[in-house]
Amino acid sequence: MLENHAKLMQFFSSSEPIVGRKRLQKMIYILKKCEVPFEERYQFHFYGPYSEELTLRIEEMCNLGFIQETKEEKKSYYQYRYEITDSGRKFMEHYETSLPPLTKHIDAMNGESSRFLELVSTMLFFEHLPKDEVAEKVFSVKSKQNYTEEDIEMAWKFIENLRSFH
Numbered sequence: 290m291l292e293n294h295a296k297l298m299q300f301f302s303s304s305e306p307i308v309g310r311k312r313l314q315k316m317i318y319i320l321k322k323c324e325v326p327f328e329e330r331y332q333f334h335f336y337g338p339y340s341e342e343l344t345l346r347i348e349e350m351c352n353l354g355f356i357q358e359t360k361e362e363k364k365s366y367y368q369y370r371y372e373i374t375d376s377g378r379k380f381m382e383h384y385e386t387s388l389p390p391l392t393k394h395i396d397a398m399n400g401e402s403s404r405f406l407e408l409v410s411t412m413l414f415f416e417h418l419p420k421d422e423v424a425e426k427v428f429s430v431k432s433k434q435n436y437t438e439e440d441i442e443m444a445w446k447f448i449e450n451l452r453s454f455h
Contacts (some may be wrong), residue, residue: 293328295341298377301356303391306372306400310344311336313371313407314390317343321401322413323451334432334444337411341355347371382383393454401413401447408436409444420445 300317301442307313318338321327328339350356355377359370398406408427415426424441 290382292386294346295360295386296327296344297350297383298355298373298381298384299386299388300391300395301371301373302378302381304395307399308370309368309403312403312406313347313363315344315403315410316395318410319406319413319451320391322410322416323394323454325391325394331414333414334435337407337431338414341387350377353380356424378419384434394451397447397451404434405440405444405447407431407434408440409447412441412444413448 293431296315301307301322307316317327318340319330321329321331329342329346331338331340333339347356347358352359353376354374355376357372359372360369361370371400387405403410407429411431412423415423418426424438427436427441
């Protein structure tokens with residue numbers, strides 16, 4: 290049971306605090322699509338791929354004191370900051386996970402906006418389709434985001450770059 294928790298803990302121990310629930314969801318999904326063996330199942334949701342399993346696992350880890358969730362008030366909304374705690378680091382000492390190093394992937398994703406990560410994860414969700422159909426899907430299901438052809442091209446390059454890390 291705790292193996293999936295340990296994988297997520299390795300993710301948190303490899304990163305600076307993650308700001309935003311949407312960002313966290315997209316980062317784990319993108320890593321999964323880059324063949325990092327996260328087990329959470331995703332379905333397409335309002336903001337792109339979403340995993341209820343991931344939400345529940347994060348909540349469990351917060352309740353266990355391994356991850357700290359801090360609610361931060363912005364001008365017209367709240368956002369959440371997630372970071373590993375000392376108890377979480379101690380937990381990690383007892384687990385060996387089979388994940389590859391994640392730092393390069395995480396740093397690359399942290400350098401991008403949540404909007405861009407939403408685009409990348411949406412494209413990866415539909416990547417089984419031909420590239421031109423992926424773009425059509427994005428323009429259809431994400432019409433309010435006003436993504437451009439240039440955004441799509443940048444996202445394909447970003448995906449290629451992420452998948453080249455080892």
